[in-house]
Amino acid sequence: MTFAAVSSAVVIGLSGHPVRVEVSLSPGPRGLHLTGLPDTTTAGVRDRVRAAILNSGYDWPQEEVTVAVLPSDMPVYGSTLDVAIAVAILAAHGAISLERLTHTAFLGELGLDGSIRQVRGLPCAVRSLITSGIRRVAIPLGNVGQDIRCAVIGATSLTELVEQLNSDAPSTVPTALDPAQGAPLDLTDLPGNHAARHALEVCAAGGHHLLLIGDGPATMLAERLPGILPALDDASLAEVTKIYALTESRWRGRRPPLCEPHYTNTAAAIFGRHTAGQFRPGAVSLAHAGVLFLDQAPEYPRSVLDGLRIPLETGEIVLASWQGTFILPARFQLLLATSPCPCSGGNACQCRPVERRRYLQRLSSLRDGIEVAAPIDPIDRNAGPGEPSSAVADRVAAARDRTAHRLAGTPWRTNAQIPASELRTRYRLDPDALDPPESRLRAGALTPSALTRMLRLAWTLADLRAAHHPTRDDTQRALRLWQGKPA
Ligand SMILES: [Zn+2]
Known part of the structure; x- marks a missing residue:
């Protein structure tokens, strides 16, 4: 492989801007050329990236290395792109498999010894990347724990990062969103x-x-x-x-x-x-x-x-x-x-x-x-703006209250937990409401377990409209929801 592209972002003011870092290796004098970066930052980036790669024990490519940051009119300040540039060079050189880089973005500053250092404004950069479709970010370990709402690879050095990328079990740190970090999303x-x-x-x-x-x-x-x-x-x-x-x-x-x-x-x-x-x-x-x-x-x-x-x-x-x-x-x-x-x-x-x-x-x-x-x-x-979460949460809570009232004294808390046997006996629907899913079952268009799920769903639809019992309309809507059609 003589070409690689990876995602990263730069922070300008208070907003992040996704960028693409491309690296091409071509025959010519050994060296590193950077395009799309202002001259004042070029020298610093070149020195840090080359020293970090060599001091981490990787080979420097024999070819001429050209690095481009796109879009090329992006004013780039600081050192947030160091890690992305190093990873792209290593990928073009074959030290990292390209498929490990999909949907992943890289942010962080490199020390000359190959260490990865914290950068400022990282949450803004990550937010812009998530909006652009990125699903995982590799960031300095020191930045893990900030308000970052996607899968994360945290690393303290270039070697550690490359090992995690090449391993079959990337130590995708948190995956779970800690609710104490920041206000809920609306x-x-x-x-x-x-x-x-x-x-x-x-x-x-x-x-x-x-x-x-x-x-x-x-x-x-x-x-x-x-x-x-x-x-x-x-x-x-x-x-x-x-x-x-x-x-x-x-x-x-x-x-x-x-x-x-x-x-x-x-x-x-x-x-x-x-x-x-x-x-x-x-x-x-x-x-x-x-x-x-x-x-x-x-x-x-x-x-x-x-x-x-x-x-x-x-x-x-x-x-x-x-x-x-x-x-x-x-x-x-x-x-x-x-x-x-x-x-x-x-x-x-x-x-x-x-x-x-x-x-x-x-x-x-x-x-x-x-x-x-x-x-x-x-x-x-x-x-226009969507309905706020608080209004939806109120309707959900009201429906759950109705469910809880009906299921009082049983071990189940939601309609999804009601066993099939109970749906046939204690929570049995009237024949008119049962007809749409049961005729589907007879026609072979619904499995018995899917029928059970349709009945549970019909109870939820009834709870949401504060009705005592699901009607034929609820079971028909349940079928449409199951099929992915407008209900
Ligand atoms: Zn297609």
Whole structure:
């Protein structure tokens, strides 16, 4: 490989601006040429990057190294791009596999010894990158813990960063959003997307699982789900606190956790592992009593997608080692997001229908367990501000109160938890309401377990409109929500 491009960002004033750093190796005198950078910064960058790469024990390319920062009219100040430039050079030179760099951005200043130093204004830079579609940032370890709302690789040196990138289990640090860090994100920032917002509300009210399909702001929606869910009750808070006590982080506050593992994470990172004599909770347990969000869901390994069925059915995960077994709670709301096709090309997409079908079929093992599907569209800035989270949270709380009243004296708290046997007896719908899903079942268009899920969803729709019983209209709307059609 003689070419590599990586993402980074610069901070100008109080706002971040994404940039692309390109590196090309071509025959010619050995040396480093930088274009698109002001002369005053060029010399400093060149010295730091070259010294850091050599002092970290990597070879310097034999060819002429050309580095370009795009857009080229971006005034660049400071040293935030050092790490991105070094990573791009190492990738072009073959020391890092290019596929490890997708959807990842690099920020940080290099010391001559290869250390990675903290930079100022990092949260602004990260926010601009998330808006541009970046899903993971590699940042100086000293900046971890700031208000950064995406998957993070923290590193203290270039060597450590390269090792993490090349390892099969990148130590994607937090994945879970600590609610004590900063105010909750609000749905007002998310104009348009009515179908997806409605689906989010229904799922919050009933504890249902959700699949978002489209090229839209899925991460923004996922991050706003904890803000409309009820606060953790004492029992859930105690469980969450115990789970987090097994990690380096502590859980503070009562907002439900959101855990967002990356698709490059290993199955061990998702389900938990036994390492150095200790059981480490995986993403499924870090999401307990909250939300597990898988963006680009079809990209996750089959072992992960299939393995999720166990915690989805049992609400727990069993970790085994030679020292014995250990059971951790893992009852979460699953939120999957996917592009409609493998290329994510939007309007430029040329995927054939068969390719699109095959892509979505990768989720088939989970599809039966997901009650609601919704289209998600790119943000429409002309749509005006969205309804605030507080108004949605009020409706969710009112619906949950009705559910709790009905389920009083049972072990279940949400409609999603009502067992099938109870839906056939104590919570049986009248024949007119049962007819739409049951005729689908008879026609073979619905599995028995999907029918159960439609009934649970119909109860939630009834609770949301403060009705005593689901009607035929509720079961029909439940079917449409399941199919991803407007309800
Ligand atoms: Zn496509």
